[in-house]
Every structure is written in C-alpha cells, then in structure tokens.
Amino acid sequence: MRTPSDDPLATVLPNGLRIVVSGMPGRATVSAHLRWPLGTAGDPADAQGVAVVLHEWLQRGAGELDAHAYADAFDRFGARRWGSVGREHATLGVACLARDAAHVLPLLAAAVAAPRLEDEEFEGARQLALQELAAAADSPGERLLETAVAARYVGEHGRSAYGVRAHLQRLAAAGVRAVAPARLAPECAVLALAGGADAAALLDAAAGAFAGWRGRAAPVPDPRPRPRTRVHRGGHGGQTHVALIETAVPPRAAGWTEQALAMTALAGATAGRLWTVVREERGLAYDVGSAVHVIDGDAFRLTHAVTAPERASEAIAVLLDELERSRGGLDAGELRRAQLLLRSSVVFESETSGGRAARLASDVVRFGHPRPVERIEAAIQGVTLAGVNAFLASRPPVAATVVTTGPSPTGAWAA
Amino acid sequence: MSAAGFDHLTLPNGLRLLGERSDARSVAVGLAFDVGARDEGADESGAAHFLEHLAFKGDRGHRADDVNRAFDELGARVNATTSHDRTLFYGAALSQLRAPLTAQLLALARPALRREDVDMERRVVLEEIGMAEDQPEDRAWERGARLFFDGHPLGAPVLGTRASLAALDPPRLRRFHRRWYRSDRALVVVAGAYDWNEVVEGVRAATEDWTPGGATRVHPGWRPHQGAAEERGSGFERTRLLWFAPAPSAQDPARIAAALLARIVGDDDNGRLFWALVEPGLVDDAALWFDPADRVGSFQAAATTDDGSRDRVVETVDAVLSRFDREGPTDDEWARAQRALATDVTLAAETPLGRVAELSDAWLDRGEAETASATVARILATPPSAGRELLERAPFSASFRYELRPADVS
Numbered sequence: 001m002r003t004p005s006d007d008p009l010a011t012v013l014p015n016g017l018r019i020v021v022s023g024m025p026g027r028a029t030v031s032a033h034l035r036w037p038l039g040t041a042g043d044p045a046d047a048q049g050v051a052v053v054l055h056e057w058l059q060r061g062a063g064e065l066d067a068h069a070y071a072d073a074f075d076r077f078g079a080r081r082w083g084s085v086g087r088e089h090a091t092l093g094v095a096c097l098a099r100d101a102a103h104v105l106p107l108l109a110a111a112v113a114a115p116r117l118e119d120e121e122f123e124g125a126r127q128l129a130l131q132e133l134a135a136a137a138d139s140p141g142e143r144l145l146e147t148a149v150a151a152r153y154v155g156e157h158g159r160s161a162y163g164v165r166a167h168l169q170r171l172a173a174a175g176v177r178a179v180a181p182a183r184l185a186p187e188c189a190v191l192a193l194a195g196g197a198d199a200a201a202l203l204d205a206a207a208g209a210f211a212g213w214r215g216r217a218a219p220v221p222d223p224r225p226r227p228r229t230r231v232h233r234g235g236h237g238g239q240t241h242v243a244l245i246e247t248a249v250p251p252r253a254a255g256w257t258e259q260a261l262a263m264t265a266l267a268g269a270t271a272g273r274l275w276t277v278v279r280e281e282r283g284l285a286y287d288v289g290s291a292v293h294v295i296d297g298d299a300f301r302l303t304h305a306v307t308a309p310e311r312a313s314e315a316i317a318v319l320l321d322e323l324e325r326s327r328g329g330l331d332a333g334e335l336r337r338a339q340l341l342l343r344s345s346v347v348f349e350s351e352t353s354g355g356r357a358a359r360l361a362s363d364v365v366r367f368g369h370p371r372p373v374e375r376i377e378a379a380i381q382g383v384t385l386a387g388v389n390a391f392l393a394s395r396p397p398v399a400a401t402v403v404t405t406g407p408s409p410t411g412a413w414a415a
Numbered sequence: 416m417s418a419a420g421f422d423h424l425t426l427p428n429g430l431r432l433l434g435e436r437s438d439a440r441s442v443a444v445g446l447a448f449d450v451g452a453r454d455e456g457a458d459e460s461g462a463a464h465f466l467e468h469l470a471f472k473g474d475r476g477h478r479a480d481d482v483n484r485a486f487d488e489l490g491a492r493v494n495a496t497t498s499h500d501r502t503l504f505y506g507a508a509l510s511q512l513r514a515p516l517t518a519q520l521l522a523l524a525r526p527a528l529r530r531e532d533v534d535m536e537r538r539v540v541l542e543e544i545g546m547a548e549d550q551p552e553d554r555a556w557e558r559g560a561r562l563f564f565d566g567h568p569l570g571a572p573v574l575g576t577r578a579s580l581a582a583l584d585p586p587r588l589r590r591f592h593r594r595w596y597r598s599d600r601a602l603v604v605v606a607g608a609y610d611w612n613e614v615v616e617g618v619r620a621a622t623e624d625w626t627p628g629g630a631t632r633v634h635p636g637w638r639p640h641q642g643a644a645e646e647r648g649s650g651f652e653r654t655r656l657l658w659f660a661p662a663p664s665a666q667d668p669a670r671i672a673a674a675l676l677a678r679i680v681g682d683d684d685n686g687r688l689f690w691a692l693v694e695p696g697l698v699d700d701a702a703l704w705f706d707p708a709d710r711v712g713s714f715q716a717a718a719t720t721d722d723g724s725r726d727r728v729v730e731t732v733d734a735v736l737s738r739f740d741r742e743g744p745t746d747d748e749w750a751r752a753q754r755a756l757a758t759d760v761t762l763a764a765e766t767p768l769g770r771v772a773e774l775s776d777a778w779l780d781r782g783e784a785e786t787a788s789a790t791v792a793r794i795l796a797t798p799p800s801a802g803r804e805l806l807e808r809a810p811f812s813a814s815f816r817y818e819l820r821p822a823d824v825s
Contacts, residue, residue, distance in 0.1 A: 026438075027765065028761050029758070029761055029762055029765065060694075067694070068690070071684065071685040072685065072747075072751065074685075075685055075751035075752075075754065075755055076750075076751060076754065077754065078751075078753075078754030078755050078756075078757055078758040079755075079758065080684075080755065080758055080759065080762070081684055095758065095762055096758060097757075097758060097761065123695075123696070124694050124695045124696045125696070126696065127695065127696020127697070128693060128694075128696040128699065129696075130696065131696055131697075131698060131699035131720070131721070132699045134652070134653060134699070134721060135653065135699040135700070135719060137652070138551065138651050138652050138653045138719075139550075140549050140550070236649065236650035236651065237549040237650050238545055238548055238549055238650075239542075239545050239546060239549050269483070269487045270482075270483040270484075270486045270487050270491075270493055271480060271483035271484040271486075271487045275483070276480060276483070279539055280479045280480065280483075280535075281535075282535075283535045283536065283537075283538030283539050283542075284538075284542075285539075285542055286539050286540070286542040286543035286545075286546055287542075287543075287546060306542070306546055307542060308542070308545065333484075336488075337484070337487040337488055337490070340487075340488070340489070340490030340509075341487060341490045341491075343490065343509075344441070344490035344491070344492065344507075344508060344509055345492065347440050347441055347509060348441055348492060348507060348766065348768070351439060351440065351441060351765060351766045352762070352765040352766055352769075353762075353765065354762070406549075
C-alpha cells in the first residue's frame with residue numbers, strides 16, 4: 001500500500017517490513033539502511049551478547065553464497081557495506097552506484113531472510129564478539145558510555161551493548177541458531193533507501209528483494225529509567241570522563257523541535273554555551289558536548305566532558321550550572337542562530353544518499369513516518385522565541401545522574 | 416597546472432584559488448596553508464596545531480566569542496585540521512551565504528595571539544594531549560611513526576609534547592606564523608554553487624595586504640626503519656600492533672596502484688587481513704591503508720588483540736604480507752578493488768564539503784585537480800600490472816613493526 005506519490009514514497013510489505021524511499025535526482029549512488037529490533041536488551045538474561053554474535057554470524061554467508069562468496073558478491077558491484085548492533089536495534093547498510101541497486105538489494109535482503117548460519121563460521125563470530133567486548137573495555141570513551149547507560153536504566157536496557165564475557169564464552173551455535181527466527185523478523189523493521197534512481201522503481205526492487213523475509217519478532221520490554229544516582233567506575237588512565245544524564249523529551253511528544261533548538265544553542269553551535277563556558281572561558285576540557293539519545297522511545301540528555309581529575313569537580317559544577325541556566329531561556333539571537341544551524345545541518349545531511357537514508361529510517365522509528373526535508377525545515381523555522389522559552393521554562397529543575405569513569409575526581413565530586 | 420572543468424587563479428601575491436562548481440544547496444570553502452608539523456623546528460614542536468586552535472581566538476579587533484558567533488550567524492559547520500603536511504580551515508553553509516563564509520574563514524589567518532588567549536588555549540591543548548595519552552592507539556601511533564620515520568620530520572608528533580607546548584609563547588608562535596602563514600603558502604578552495612567573479616573579488620579584497628614569505632619546505636633524505644620494536648605501557652590491557660612500509664608519495668603516479676594494493680590487503684570488510692585475522696576472531700579490527708604525503712608515502716596497518724593472541728597475529732600478518740609480495744593480487748581482486756575504490760570516491764564527492772580536503776591536497780601536492788568522475792575513470796583504467804610493478808619496488812614485507820603491549824604481562 002503506497003502513500004500518495006509525494007517524496008518520500010512509503011509502503012508496508014505483508015510481512016510487516018516498512019520501506020521508505022527518497023529519490024535524489026542526479027545522484028550517482030543509492031544507499032540502503034536496514035534497521036530492526038535486534039539488540040542486547042532483547043537477549044535472554046543468561047545469554048547477553050547473543051544479538052552481537054548473531055549480527056556478525058548472519059553476515060558470513062547467505063542464500064547460495066558462503067562467507068567469501070557473499071563478500072565478493074558485494075565487491076563485484078563495488079558496493080560498500082556497514083553494520084552495527086547495540087542495545088536496542090541492529091543495522092545493515094550498503095551503498096552502491098545507482099545503476100547497481102537492483103542487483104545489490106537482494107544480497108542485503110539475503111543476510112536477514114536467508115542467512116546460512118553455518119557451524120564453521122560460528123566460532124569466528126563468537127571470538128570476534130569477545131574481542132570487541134575487550135576492545136570496548138580498553139577504550140575510555142566507550143567505558144563512559146557503557147557506564148552512563150547502565151546508570152540510566154534498570155534491567156534490560158542498562159545492559160552492555162557488547163554482552164557479558166561469561167555468557168559469550170558459553171554460547172553455542174545451536175542455541176544462537178534456535179533464537180534466530182525471533183530475532184531476525186521483518187515485523188518492526190524499517191528499510192530506508194535514498195539516491196539517484198527512480199523512487200518507484202527502487203521501491204519495487206526493494207519490495208521484491210525483501211518479500212520472502214519471514215518471522216515474528218519477540219517482544220522487547222520497555223526501558224525502565226532509574227532514579228537519579230551517582231556512579232563512579234574506576235579505571236586506568238590520566239583523565240576523568242564525566243557524564244551528566246537527565247530525562248529528555250521523546251520524539252513524539254510536544255516540544256521535540258523546541259528541545260532540538262535549545263540543544264543546538266547549548267552544544268551544537270560554535271558559540272554554544274557549553275563550549276564557551278568550558279573551553280573558551282576556562283580551558284577545562286578539550287572534549288565537551290551534549291546530545292539527546294533515544295532508546296526504544298525513551299529519551300535522555302547526556303552531557304559529557306573529559307578533564308584532569310583535579311579539575312573534574314569544577315567541570316561538573318560548571319556543566320550543572322549551565323544546564324540549569326538553560327531553563328531561563330534563549331535570547332532572540334541564539335534562537336535565530338540555532339534555527340539556521342539546525343536547518344543547515346538538515347540540508348547537509350540530506351545531500352548524501354547515506355545521510356538521507358539513515359535519517360529516513362530514524363524518522364520512521366521515532367515518528368512513525370518519514371519527514372520530507374522541507375517539512376523538517378519548516379518545523380524548525382516555525383518555532384518562536386516565546387515558544388522555545390515556554391518549553392524551557394516548563395522543564396523540571398536539573399536533577400542529573402552524575403557518572404564519572406577513570407581516576408576519581410578530587411574535591412566535591414570525589415567518589 | 417591541470418584543472419579541466421575547474422575555475423582557478425593565482426593572485427599577484429601568490430595566493431591560489433580553486434573552484435569546483437555544482438548545483439548543491441550547500442557550499443563549502445577551505446582555506447589551506449601548506450604548512451604542518453613537518454615544518455616545525457626543534458623548539459617549535461606543536462606550533463602548527465596550536466596555531467590552528469588560536470586562529471579561532473580572534474584577530475586584533477575580535478575575541479573568540481565574536482569569531483564563533485559570526486560562524487553561527489551563517490549556520491555554518493566549521494572546523495580545522497592540522498597534519499604533518501598542512502593546515503586546513505574549512506566550513507560549509509547554505510550556498511547563499513558563501514561570501515560571508517569565505518570572509519570569516521580568511522579572517523582566521525590573522526590571529527592576534529594575545530597572551531591570555533595563548534595561555535588559556537594551551538590548557539585546552541594540554542587536555543587534548545592528555546586524551547591522546549589515555550588512548551593506547553594514539554600512543555602507539557606516535558611512538559611507531561617516530562621510530563619508522565627515524566629522524567624524518569614526518570615522525571614528529573602533530574600535537575607536540577607537554578614540554579614543547581610550555582615553551583610556545585606568543586613571540587615564538589608569531590615567528591612561526593610570520594614565516595608560514597603567507598599568501599604564497601595559501602590556497603582557497605570553493606565547492607558548490609558560487610559566482611567565480613564574486614569569489615575572486617571577495618578573496619582579493621580580503622587578502623590585499625597578505626604578502627608572500629618565500630618559505631620552502633625542507634625534504635631531508637630518509638632511510639625507512641625496518642625490523643621490529645616493542646614497548647610496554649600501562650593503563651590498558653590489549654596489545655596494539657602497527658606495521659609501516661614505504662610507499663609512493665602524493666606526487667607519484669603509482670599512487671592509485673598503491674591505493675588499490677592497500678585495499679586488496681587491508682579492506683576492513685573483504686581484504687586479505689580481514690579474512691586472516693578478523694574473520695577467525697583473532698582481532699577486533701584489522702586494516703591496512705595507503706598514506707601519501709608530500710614527497711614521502713607509507714603503507715600503514717593496524718591490529719589490536721589480546722596479548723595471548725599476539726604471537727599468532729604477528730605470524731599471520733607476516734605470512735599474509737610475504738605471500739602477497741610473492742604472488743601479487745589476482746585479477747579478480749584487482750577488479751573488485753577498482754570497483755570499491757570508485758564507489759568510495761563517488762560517495763565522498765556527494766557533498767561540497769567532501770571535496771574540499773581532496774582538492775586542497777591535489778592542488779598543493781601536485782598543482783592539479785580532477786573531477787570525481789575523472790578520478791573514477793583513472794582508477795578503472797589502472798591495470799593489475801601497475802600493482803605488480805609497485806610491489807617489486809615497494810614490497811609490503813620490507814616493513815617495520817611496532818607493538819605497544821600492556822606492562823603487566825610476560
């Protein structure tokens with residue numbers, strides 16, 4: 001069933017897969033972005049990391065093609081692949097020249113619709129998951145994010161995106177294969193395509209390629225945010241990593257666009273408030289930022305900085321002050337600049353086939369439908385100063401969970 | 416100068432301009448100076464990168480907040496990078512804002528270098544060095560490159576060191592700036608929808624007081640380090656392995672063949688190292704790539720593993736590289752690498768911003784520019800024999816291996 005023939009096109013296949021397509025006349029490439037609910041939050045409690053292993057395993061041969069032949073088949077079209085898996089969902093993506101899209105889409109579909117999941121490929125996939133888990137533990141930035149998300153959620157969504165070492169060590173091919181049908185299901189999946197091909201033809205090609213994908217998705221529990229807390233996770237290294245976490249407005253709630261503009265004024269602009277007070281005025285950190293994250297419909301703001309342990313307490317205090325100050329509202333200049341910055345970033349993102357496809361997939365999951373670029377721009381431009389400031393005034397006082405990793409801060413926020 | 420399909424001009428003061436027109440909604444502008452960490456003297460380590468930071472602190476009439484707000488008023492995405500070879504300030508904005516974007520970028524070339532700004536920004540750069548020290552990859556790259564380049568300035572750390580930063584006071588920074596940030600080391604690149612006359616007049620008016628300095632880069636002789644070196648460090652648990660080998664330079668016509676060879680061995684999705692190391696789960700990531708610098712090039716490879724698998728990883732990589740030297744690429748591998756590289760070039764050229772760094776490097780390294788489609792044609796026309804010839808003069812197995820291992824293992 002197709003929506004009216006405006007841009008983008010959208011359809012839902014009988015198997016439940018939602019497909020959205022945006023034509024980009026004149027572009028030489030097409031990008032495809034497949035996203036479905038395979039994440040560690042949906043793993044069995046005693047097998048955390050199944051999602052990671054399965055995501056790797058399904059890329060090691062599909063349909064008639066073994067692992068080598070499958071990789072070579074993409075290469076023959078010069079197609080570039082990528083993929084990711086986290087707590088909430090997994091992605092597989094591909095970019096190729098527009099003329100090859102109809103040949104490449106069936107290859108992408110085969111990974112989820114007909115993965116071979118052969119015994120001889122399992123151990124490599126499992127070992128790779130263990131290597132990735134160890135690599136994440138050795139990365140200060142990844143340690144902060146893992147600790148922050150664990151501090152945000154009770155239960156499944158607070159799990160590691162990499163799994164648990166002991167669970168990964170005892171996974172067996174038969175067990176993972178047994179759960180695969182429920183974890184590789186078109187229900188709740190989204191395929192977004194963008195690029196320089198006829199949109200209707202691209203939609204038909206995608207519908208044909210993914211029509212044979214079968215399976216019913218197992219339900220994933222809703223995220224359960226944890227009350228405000230203070231967490232410190234020690235570790236080696238010379239710098240303290242800081243994260244402040246607060247509940248934010250989710251995509252479908254009133255205030256989402258106002259929040260995006262306020263975030264741009266806070267952290268998205270070159271003269272953003274955080275940058276100015278942390279870097280320009282105090283030289284407290286090289287790396288400082290703030291962004292809204294959305295996991296299974298729950299939104300939280302994560303504000304971070306990396307600094308020396310003896311300056312970490314000052315950095316936390318400055319960040320908390322600035323977050324609180326933002327409730328007082330923006331001035332007209334800040335809103336004007338934030339609107340132009342946000343509109344420009346939407347345009348930049350929409351100029352690449354990959355950026356546009358990723359945006360379409362995200363929109364369908366977050367808002368339930370794709371949003372044309374012009375409509376996003378109009379929504380941004382339609383926010384008034386009174387509107388954004390009323391939104392900010394309605395936000396509760398800042399009560400952030402404070403997370404630190406690495407050496408403990410000295411002073412007020414010492415662990 | 417070879418630049419079919421491009422606008423280009425050199426002003427009387429030596430400043431170069433290059434434009435590539437498209438009908439994109441955004442426009443991108445780059446201001447490149449042909450100076451980087453390799454041009455620093457012994458008492459100037461980190462100066463080029465520090466000056467990149469200080470450019471955003473404002474000229475004599477403006478403060479950092481003025482500079483940042485001016486870019487925000489344009490809705491511009493702005494950033495800068497410093498490498499061994501050059502310093503690039505770049506930004507993108509909606510195309511109707513191209514003239515003020517260009518003017519704001521040009522203003523970055525005249526920082527006031529006020530002492531209070533230098534002192535404050537030094538703290539930020541020291542935090543950046545602290546972050547790099549906490550990243551085992553960064554530590555390994557710095558140490559490995561220093562040993563491989565063995566006295567050549569490409570082995571110098573771009574960020575400098577804590578000690579060298581402390582010595583970079585305003586007079587020393589001004590001296591470095593006066594020497595290198597001159598019109599004859601500068602290039603302005605514009606990509607997207609523009610009016611060439613407007614670009615030329617805007618740049619001419621903003622740079623009429625810029626003068627050439629006549630500074631030239633020194634290209635010392637260099638003998639690539641070979642063999643292996645191992646060091647131990649604390650604060651991490653996994654072993655970082657790096658390989659370096661000599662390769663064609665940015666000026667060498669064999670650079671496309673080098674890029675194709677690197678992809679066949681080191682593509683992170685379907686390269687030989689992927690199948691030998693990642694597919695069996697020996698490492699979490701392995702890649703090999705080609706890094707063409709001004710007059711000197713290198714192949715570089717990296718893998719990270721648990722220390723218990725270190726011996727197997729080393730033996731496997733040695734075997735892969737030796738075999739590749741002996742047998743060379745198959746015709747099928749070559750054809751697949753050509754297609755993949757062509758797609759990468761096409762994807763990178765989708766936005767004006769994606770073109771700025773590529774065009775800056777091509778113009779400053781070789782005095783030439785070519786469209787993405789011309790580059791694709793050149794890639795597809797490069798025969799496998801070019802790869803085999805290159806392997807004979809620059810074999811992968813003549814490499815230097817550096818490894819940084821955790822201190823608390825035997």
